[in-house]
Amino acid sequence: MVCDPVSSPDQRPLIGYLTGTGTFGRVFLVRLKTATAGSQNIFAMKVLRKTEIVRLRQVEHVKAERYILSRVRHPFVVDLFATFQDSLNIYMLMSYVPGGELFTHLRRAGRFTPDVTRFYLANIILALKYLHSFKIIYRDLKPENLLLDSRGYLRLTDFGFAKIVDDRTWTLCGTPEYLAPEIIQSDGHGKAADWWACGILCYEMLVGYPPFFDETAYGIYEKILRGKIQWPRTMDRLSKELIKAFLHPDRTKRLGNMIGGPQDILLHDWFRGVDWEALERCEIKVRNIIRYLNSLFYLHRSKAPIIPHTTSLDDTRHFLHLPHPTLEDMPGLIMEEGPPPLHHRFDPIAYQFTEF
Amino acid sequence: MISKGPMTPPISPGNSEDGAANAMTLDGESMGYPQEHVERPSLTLQTSIPLWQQPQAPVMAPQPKSPPKEPARLLEDEAVHMEGRGVLRLLDFEVKGALGL
Numbered sequence: 274m275v276c277d278p279v280s281s282p283d284q285r286p287l288i289g290y291l292t293g294t295g296t297f298g299r300v301f302l303v304r305l306k307t308a309t310a311g312s313q314n315i316f317a318m319k320v321l322r323k324t325e326i327v328r329l330r331q332v333e334h335v336k337a338e339r340y341i342l343s344r345v346r347h348p349f350v351v352d353l354f355a356t357f358q359d360s361l362n363i364y365m366l367m368s369y370v371p372g373g374e375l376f377t378h379l380r381r382a383g384r385f386t387p388d389v390t391r392f393y394l395a396n397i398i399l400a401l402k403y404l405h406s407f408k409i410i411y412r413d414l415k416p417e418n419l420l421l422d423s424r425g426y427l428r429l430t431d432f433g434f435a436k437i438v439d440d441r442t443w444t445l446c447g448t449p450e451y452l453a454p455e456i457i458q459s460d461g462h463g464k465a466a467d468w469w470a471c472g473i474l475c476y477e478m479l480v481g482y483p484p485f486f487d488e489t490a491y492g493i494y495e496k497i498l499r500g501k502i503q504w505p506r507t508m509d510r511l512s513k514e515l516i517k518a519f520l521h522p523d524r525t526k527r528l529g530n531m532i533g534g535p536q537d538i539l540l541h542d543w544f545r546g547v548d549w550e551a552l553e554r555c556e557i558k559v560r561n562i563i564r565y566l567n568s569l570f571y572l573h574r575s576k577a578p579i580i581p582h583t584t585s586l587d588d589t590r591h592f593l594h595l596p597h598p599t600l601e602d603m604p605g606l607i608m609e610e611g612p613p614p615l616h617h618r619f620d621p622i623a624y625q626f627t628e629f
Numbered sequence: 630m631i632s633k634g635p636m637t638p639p640i641s642p643g644n645s646e647d648g649a650a651n652a653m654t655l656d657g658e659s660m661g662y663p664q665e666h667v668e669r670p671s672l673t674l675q676t677s678i679p680l681w682q683q684p685q686a687p688v689m690a691p692q693p694k695s696p697p698k699e700p701a702r703l704l705e706d707e708a709v710h711m712e713g714r715g716v717l718r719l720l721d722f723e724v725k726g727a728l729g730l
Contacts, residue, residue: 302726305717317728334673343707355712357719364719366712406702413671434671446673482662490672587725595727605719 297325301598302369302589315586316354319365320603323626326363331433332626334446335363338432339628341409342367348555349400351420351430358629359605370428372421372581373591379416384481387512389578392557393419394475395544396427399553401471402535405464408437414470415448416477421591425577426555438463449490450483454522457494468529468538472519479512480505484520515543 298321308314326335342353342365357364372378375393379385385393397414404411412434420428434446441461453469455462476484484503485496500522504513518528518541525531529538539549551557557577581591600607 300728301724302728303722304725305721306723307721315725316722318722318724331673340707341704343711344704344709346705346710353711355717357717359719366717366722407704415669415671417669431671434673444673446671448669448671450669486662589726589728592728595729597724597727600724603719603724606722606724607720609718609720 297322297329297331299595299598302587303366304587315369317367317369319367320362320598321365322362323358324361334433336626336628337436339365341435341437342432345404345407345409347400347403348553349396349427349429350403351428356629357605358626359603359610361602361604363626363629364603364605367430368428369587370420370422370430371583371586371588371591372423372425372579374417375419375421375427376416377591378421378579379478379481385478385578387479387509390475390478390512391544391547392578393427393478394471395547395549395552397429397471397474398535398538399549400427400429401464401467402538404435405467405535408439409435410438410442410462410464411435411467412447413451414467414474415451416474421577421579421581423581423583424555425580449493450486452494452497453524454498454500455524457497465524465527465530468519468527469524471529471538472516475512475519476502476516479508479516484516511543515541 298319301318301320303316303318305314305316321335326332339353339356342351343356346352351370352368353365354368355366357366397419401411401414411429411432413431414429418429418431420430422428436442436444441463443459443461445456445459447456447466447470451470451473453462453466454460456466473483473485485493487493487496500520502516502520515528521527528541529535531537533540538544539547548557583590604610
């Protein structure tokens with residue numbers, strides 16, 4: 274689906290923008306009918322319409338998503354188990370992450386405390402550090418793409434814009450509020466753009482809305498390039514310092530992209546006390562602060578800030594409820610389809626994704 | 630649903646130990662940012678024309694003082710993580726619900 278063209282102030286469309294996979298794909302909760310007792314039988318199935326992938330020239334992005342997700346495994350990245358295709362769609366079988374989007378929880382809470390923000394940001398930093406170690410840049414960090422698993426840890430999802438990059442790439446993609454200046458300026462971008470997005474995410478979690486926003490995408494870009502950030506009076510010095518370090522317009526001076534690499538982030542004072550190794554094992558030590566008779570007591574327990582309430586493995590209360598698809602929309606779920614006739618294999622409408 | 634208990638922090642830096650820094654209060658409203666679920670679509674551009682007005686002359690970007698090149702870390706083969714072809718079929722699944730876009 275073509276999204277509104279980005280308009281300049283004089284209303285001339287700059288160039289055709291296309292939305293990401295969200296507009297030509299849907300995600301379904303599916304049950305594996307042949308699962309044996311005790312084995313996992315509930316999954317998320319991402320379904321992308323082939324004609325739309327081709328029409329929107331997203332073939333390479335879809336292939337990259339499959340290539341990358343099929344080769345990575347990290348506790349804070351969604352798992353891809355299998356892919357399929359039929360005459361209409363391609364299918365990605367993924368882990369079902371029942372807690373819903375961080376976006377929903379953030380909007381419900383308004384904003385998070387620094388400690389809650391620290392927990393989620395630490396999850397993301399470990400995921401990005403892992404991806405970057407394989408030269409994978411993610412390029413679409415935002416609360417909508419972060420899902421809460423049943424224990425309350427985050428899972429990064431939607432790798433439609435992820436790419437393996439040696440140094441820089443020039444394909445422009447992402448979400449306006451989260452774009453780094455070098456993306457807007459078409460200066461070539463790399464891992465540093467993900468660390469910029471971390472700064473935006475940190476601000477949005479602490480404040481409740483992103484640092485640069487406007488009614489139009491063009492207005493957002495202007496503000497990003499101007500670089501003026503409104504700081505709430507009550508934001509503590511260290512949080513401000515961290516966000517500024519991520520949002521350094523000069524990527525050579527941006528936290529995460531300097532000589533120390535991501536280790537600089539892990540060692541930043543704002544994260545002091547975080548046990549990164551325990552966190553990556555999903556064994557965080559957290560503490561509740563209890564004030565009693567004017568004294569402070571620390572209660573240690575191992576739980577994430579938000580534990581999504583679910584009553585069954587297929588509980589979908591944290592997701593929007595959309596109409597069921599018609600099975601005709603997913604013919605492969607009804608009957609086995611034979612291989613396409615030879616002449617169809619070269620038909621752009623009946624495009625065959627050889628990798629799927 | 631969010632659990633009823635307080636949002637519990639991980640081990641915190643010193644500046645928030647008394648919990649005071651957690652009591653974030655903002656200056657008035659959120660300056661007009663819509664708080665409801667407004668779609669923020671991911672975008673991709675089909676040309677290499679810059680978003681911003683192209684600079685009149687190409688500007689030499691400073692050479693990033695990026696981290697030293699790390700030894701290449703190889704991705705595992707997909708067979709390590711994925712079900713082999715033919716092990717699962719689409720017919721093995723039934724749709725239980727629609728989760729979103």
